[in-house]
Amino acid sequence: MENRPLEYDYTIAKMFMLTTIAFGIVGMLIGVILAFQLAFPGLNLILGDGLAEYTNFSRLRPLHTDAVIFGFTLSGVFATWYYVGQRVLKVSMAESKLLMILGKLHFWLYLAVVVAVIVSLFAGVTTSKEYAEFEWPIDVAVVVVWVIFGMSMFGLIGIRREKSLYISVWYYIATFLGIAMLYLFNNMEIPTFLATSPAGESGIGSWYHSVSMYAGTNDALVQWWYGHNAVAFGFTVPIVAMIYYFLPKESGQAIYSYKLSLLSFWGLMFVYLWAGGHHLLYSTVPDWMQTMGSIFSVILILPSWGSAINMLLTMKGEWQQVAASPLIKFMVLGSTFYMFSTLEGPIQAIKSVNAIAHFTDWIVGHVHDGVLGWVGFMIMAALYHMAPRVFKREIYSKSLMAAQFWIQTLGVVLYFTSMWIAGITQGMMWRAHDEFGNLAYSFIDTVTVLHPYYAIRGVGGLLYLVGFLMFAYNIYKTMSSRPVEERELQNASPMGA
Numbered sequence: 001m002e003n004r005p006l007e008y009d010y011t012i013a014k015m016f017m018l019t020t021i022a023f024g025i026v027g028m029l030i031g032v033i034l035a036f037q038l039a040f041p042g043l044n045l046i047l048g049d050g051l052a053e054y055t056n057f058s059r060l061r062p063l064h065t066d067a068v069i070f071g072f073t074l075s076g077v078f079a080t081w082y083y084v085g086q087r088v089l090k091v092s093m094a095e096s097k098l099l100m101i102l103g104k105l106h107f108w109l110y111l112a113v114v115v116a117v118i119v120s121l122f123a124g125v126t127t128s129k130e131y132a133e134f135e136w137p138i139d140v141a142v143v144v145v146w147v148i149f150g151m152s153m154f155g156l157i158g159i160r161r162e163k164s165l166y167i168s169v170w171y172y173i174a175t176f177l178g179i180a181m182l183y184l185f186n187n188m189e190i191p192t193f194l195a196t197s198p199a200g201e202s203g204i205g206s207w208y209h210s211v212s213m214y215a216g217t218n219d220a221l222v223q224w225w226y227g228h229n230a231v232a233f234g235f236t237v238p239i240v241a242m243i244y245y246f247l248p249k250e251s252g253q254a255i256y257s258y259k260l261s262l263l264s265f266w267g268l269m270f271v272y273l274w275a276g277g278h279h280l281l282y283s284t285v286p287d288w289m290q291t292m293g294s295i296f297s298v299i300l301i302l303p304s305w306g307s308a309i310n311m312l313l314t315m316k317g318e319w320q321q322v323a324a325s326p327l328i329k330f331m332v333l334g335s336t337f338y339m340f341s342t343l344e345g346p347i348q349a350i351k352s353v354n355a356i357a358h359f360t361d362w363i364v365g366h367v368h369d370g371v372l373g374w375v376g377f378m379i380m381a382a383l384y385h386m387a388p389r390v391f392k393r394e395i396y397s398k399s400l401m402a403a404q405f406w407i408q409t410l411g412v413v414l415y416f417t418s419m420w421i422a423g424i425t426q427g428m429m430w431r432a433h434d435e436f437g438n439l440a441y442s443f444i445d446t447v448t449v450l451h452p453y454y455a456i457r458g459v460g461g462l463l464y465l466v467g468f469l470m471f472a473y474n475i476y477k478t479m480s481s482r483p484v485e486e487r488e489l490q491n492a493s494p495m496g497a
């Protein structure tokens with residue numbers, strides 16, 4: 001081992017940090033627009049006949065989900081990998097020209113794919129499978145980007161100095177393998193130009209159009225095996241990778257239990273893959289599969305809470321840091337929200353509860369206490385930790401960070417509480433009936449009742465977006481301030497990295 005600290009190369013990490021912020025702003029802004037469109041439907045048509053097609057709810061919704069999942073979250077995963085990877089493996093990207101080339105190729109191709117996604121979704125070109133809307137040419141490009149990411153990741157692991165792989169690396173590897181498998185299987189599709197010509201009006205037969213290789217119930221099963229595990233390998237596994245590195249590093253505390261981290265890792269890997277059936281309860285999927293989805297969902301509490309409790313116990317004896325540091329606050333509240341959504345999810349997966357929850361806003365509430373409180377908080381915390389080290393400057397304003405924390409926490413709380421009330425009200429009204437079995441309410445009755453909750457959700461979302469803009473400003477000011485003299489800000493760390 002060298003005595004001199006390694007000079008890590010953060011070029012690629014910095015590039016992905018910028019896209020994390022840019023796509024975060026775009027995705028969340030669209031989320032806020034969607035929220036207000038649901039509260040005030042007139043907003044769908046505000047731009048008039050010519051442009052309304054591009055800005056209505058149905059055109060913007062997949063842009064929101066794809067911008068926050070494939071833009072914001074994935075960029076965050078890549079940015080942190082290119083930072084954490086070097087440090088825990090004790091090797092610099094700069095030591096291999098090939099790795100630098102692969103890293104840059106990874107970034108630029110990824111950016112090109114995201115631009116293609118934005119253009120095609122705005123144009124209304126979509127497979128209409130949720131979270132898998134891209135047509136086949138983009139899917140092929142996604143596979144190329146993913147393979148390059150894998151080469152770059154395993155290339156770095158291959159030339160490492162640190163023999164043992166820190167737990168975060170396990171989680172990053174699982175992210176790579178998990179998404180590769182899910183994406184390939186769910187996006188098996190047949191271009192229609194092979195079968196039909198000339199192209200029809202709906203795009204069928206044109207060079208970019210395709211149909212899924214699966215049909216009916218099989219399609220639904222593969223889609224929700226994918227959809228649920230996209231949550232696992234996009235919103236859970238890489239975010240756990242981040243917290244296992246950044247919380248111990250920021251707090252100077254060693255992980256509470258390494259054994260528990262391994263147990264939770266294998267538990268997550270095994271159990272998640274069987275739980276996707278909970279998206280298809282009361283559908284045409286065989287009953288035993290639905291029951292299996294429910295049972296595995298309940299078991300999923302164990303590995304999920306295993307990681308979260310491990311993180312919270314890492315702060316044992318050091319709770320004063322939570323009060324003192326806004327960055328630790330983000331991570332501790334992030335773990336708490338993770339516990340929260342992984343308790344709520346299994347409850348919603350119980351068949352009798354799902355009968356009320358399915359199709360309602362309670363599900364949307366569940367999604368956003370997870371993504372805003374856990375995924376969003378953790379990615380911002382990671383970037384806040386990285387910024388002084390990669391830009392070699394102090395964070396511009398800790399008080400701005402603290403204010404942001406409280407504004408966003410209020411935003412998340414408004415978002416999920418309003419959606420809980422809206423969802424459960426909706427579910428109960430849909431099933432209410434009189435003594436003759438007639439439905440007690442028409443659909444529009446529920447829409448009227450939901451209006452105030454939709455408006456509150458819009459305000460909550462707006463607060464979260466304002467907080468995100470404060471975050472972007474803080475990072476921008478950090479980047480553009482005067483550099484700190486020391487080469488690296490060193491901290492006590494896991495594995496000494």
Ligand code: HEM
Pocket residue numbers: 130227231235236275278279280297298300301304338341342343344345346348349350354357358359363366367370371374375
């Ligand atoms: C123990 C872990 C979890 C379980 C068992 C679980 C269970 C569920 C259930 C039952 C649904 C509703 C399905 C329906 O009726 O439509 C759902 C939806 C969803 N959950 Fe979870 N959840 C868990 C954790 C999480 C976490 C941590 C996140 C995000 C960070 C998340 C994101 C989502 C998303 C995005 C959907 C909506 C999918 C859609 O319909 O488009 N879940 N989850």
Ligand code: HEM
Pocket residue numbers: 027028029031032033034035036038061064065068069072073363364367368371372375376458460461462464465
């Ligand atoms: C300012 C913050 C945000 C606001 C205001 C917002 C708002 C919305 C709205 C209004 C919907 C449509 C709900 C419906 O169809 O009824 C939605 C869906 C969704 N959003 Fe967000 N969002 C925000 C941030 C995020 C972030 C950061 C993520 C992920 C990292 C995310 C992931 C999703 C997902 C997965 C869905 C689909 C949920 C489902 O099908 O059940 N959102 N969001």
